[in-house]
Amino acid sequence: MNNDSAAWTLIFGAWLIATVSTLGALFFGEVMQLPPCVLCWYQRICMFPLVLILPVGLFPLERKVVRYALPLAGIGWLFAVFHVLLIAGVIPESIKPCTQGAPCSEKVIEWFGFVTIPLLAVVAFSAIIALLVLAHFRSSK
Amino acid sequence: MKQKTLFIAAAVVLLLAFLLATVFYKSEKAGQSTQLAAADLARLVRMHSPTYGKADAPVTIVEFIDPACETCRAFYPMVKAMIAANPDKIRLVLRYAPFHNGSDKVVVVLEAARKQRLFWPALERLLATQAEWAPNHTPQVALVWKQLQGLGLNLEQMQFDVTAPEIAGVIAQDLEDARALNVTKTPEYFVNGRPLPSFGFEQLKRLVDDALAATRP
Numbered sequence: 001m002n003n004d005s006a007a008w009t010l011i012f013g014a015w016l017i018a019t020v021s022t023l024g025a026l027f028f029g030e031v032m033q034l035p036p037c038v039l040c041w042y043q044r045i046c047m048f049p050l051v052l053i054l055p056v057g058l059f060p061l062e063r064k065v066v067r068y069a070l071p072l073a074g075i076g077w078l079f080a081v082f083h084v085l086l087i088a089g090v091i092p093e094s095i096k097p098c099t100q101g102a103p104c105s106e107k108v109i110e111w112f113g114f115v116t117i118p119l120l121a122v123v124a125f126s127a128i129i130a131l132l133v134l135a136h137f138r139s140s141k
Numbered sequence: 142m143k144q145k146t147l148f149i150a151a152a153v154v155l156l157l158a159f160l161l162a163t164v165f166y167k168s169e170k171a172g173q174s175t176q177l178a179a180a181d182l183a184r185l186v187r188m189h190s191p192t193y194g195k196a197d198a199p200v201t202i203v204e205f206i207d208p209a210c211e212t213c214r215a216f217y218p219m220v221k222a223m224i225a226a227n228p229d230k231i232r233l234v235l236r237y238a239p240f241h242n243g244s245d246k247v248v249v250v251l252e253a254a255r256k257q258r259l260f261w262p263a264l265e266r267l268l269a270t271q272a273e274w275a276p277n278h279t280p281q282v283a284l285v286w287k288q289l290q291g292l293g294l295n296l297e298q299m300q301f302d303v304t305a306p307e308i309a310g311v312i313a314q315d316l317e318d319a320r321a322l323n324v325t326k327t328p329e330y331f332v333n334g335r336p337l338p339s340f341g342f343e344q345l346k347r348l349v350d351d352a353l354a355a356t357r358p
Contacts, residue, residue, distance in 0.1 A: 008144060016151060023159045031163045058148060089242075 003138050008061050010135035011054055014069070014128045018050035021124040028117065039083045043121050046076025050128065066136045073132065077125035083118035182334050184318040189311050191235045191260050194224055198232035199356035200333060200349060205319055207327040208248060209241040209280040214268045216328050219342055223349060230353060235264075237315040238327045241275070245312055246282035252311060253302035254294055262292050 025044055028034045036044065050069055057065020085091045110116055185203045202220065206213045224231045239245040247267065254263035266288055267274070274284035286296060302308075318324075322331075330337055332348040 005144075012144070012148065012151075015148075016155075019152070019155050023155060027159065027162060027166075031166055055148065059145065 004061060007063060007135045007138040008058060010131045010138065011058055011061075011065065014073075014131040014135070015051065015054040015058065017124050017127050017131070018047060018054060021047050021121070022051050024120070025117075039079055039086070040117070042079045043076050043083070043118070043125075046072045046079065047121070047124070063135070066132045070129065070132055073125050073128045077122065077129060080118050080121035080125050084116070084122055087116060087118060181318075181322060184321050185236075185331055185334060186234050187236075187314060187318070189314070191255060192232060193235075193261060194232040195229045196232065198230055200227075200231045200352040201234060202231060202345075202349065203234045203236060203331040205236045205238040205315075205324045205327055205329040207237075207239050207241055207244050208251065208264065208267050209239070209244040209271065209275045209278065210327040211271065211278075213328040214271050216342060216345075217265075217268050220345075223346065227353060230356070231349065236318065237312055238319045238324055238329070239312065239316075240327060241278060241280050243280040243282065247274070247280050247285055248312055249303045249308050250282060250285050250289070250299065252308040253299040253305075254289070254292075256302050256305075257294055257298065259292055259294055263289060263294065266292060 022044075025036075025040075025047065029036050049072055053069050053072070054065060057063070057068075082091065186201065202224075204213075204220065206217075220233060224233060237245075237248045239248050251260060251263055251267065254260050267285065270288040274281055274288055276284075289296065289299075319329075322329075326340075330345050330348075332345070333352045335348060335352075337344045337348065
């Protein structure tokens, strides 16, 4: 595989993850009617645009898209990690930014006893960042 | 070209999966809630649950309650009024669903009050003063004790009773049943085993009225 197609595949992988996450978030919010809390919204703000930005860099392959996408993914990752720590109780409740409707510390989903929505977000943002960074190094060679 | 095909195929597959999941979820949900409660009547009422009203009343309202939940506070007097309007016809069974962080500790205090046969006055006092001990929706058990003064409770005895292991067992059982019955929000009501079709006091009232009508010969 040459560098170009390797980079393309990596960015495509990042797009796949972003799209699955976006559709998943929409499923939780719009179909299951779980109200997203404030922190969820900040993570959505970082995740949803990736679904649109990344394909712009895929056709034709434009490696700079990594630079445009990484800040979103990085900030989304920070929000997701903050959210996980908040749920885990590591961050004290007094500093939680919460509305009345949906407290951020509430776990609406808990699969297998530990998989929460913010944890999924951390995994997704981490994978996107990893793929984009890999794509960046592929292209700089 | 191959890349374009791959991208479009992936997009179509993901969208289709989303739509299928939506259709599946909606049809599943419609059948599920009635079926759940019917199959799990044993999960609805436990021996340990606090009960209000006549034991053999024909209509049983099971309420999953969180003492720190604002909507629970708002609904409580309305449910109470419904029971008062139909004496001996309605029984209220409370199940704990302390979803607010720290709310379980407040439930423990209520259970300690129950040992002194003052559960309902204590619950009513705590619901009425909810804003005092749960500022910003954050229950703080330390603030609860002050609210319980004047009810005739032996607070010293309660300080001892809150450590009783069976109380923790009650809460764990209730939370497990809540999970099994798909109770994710409070308050959640079941009237003779039937869940609310959608949330609201009107819907609850209609279910209760239907159940009352069914008991009349």
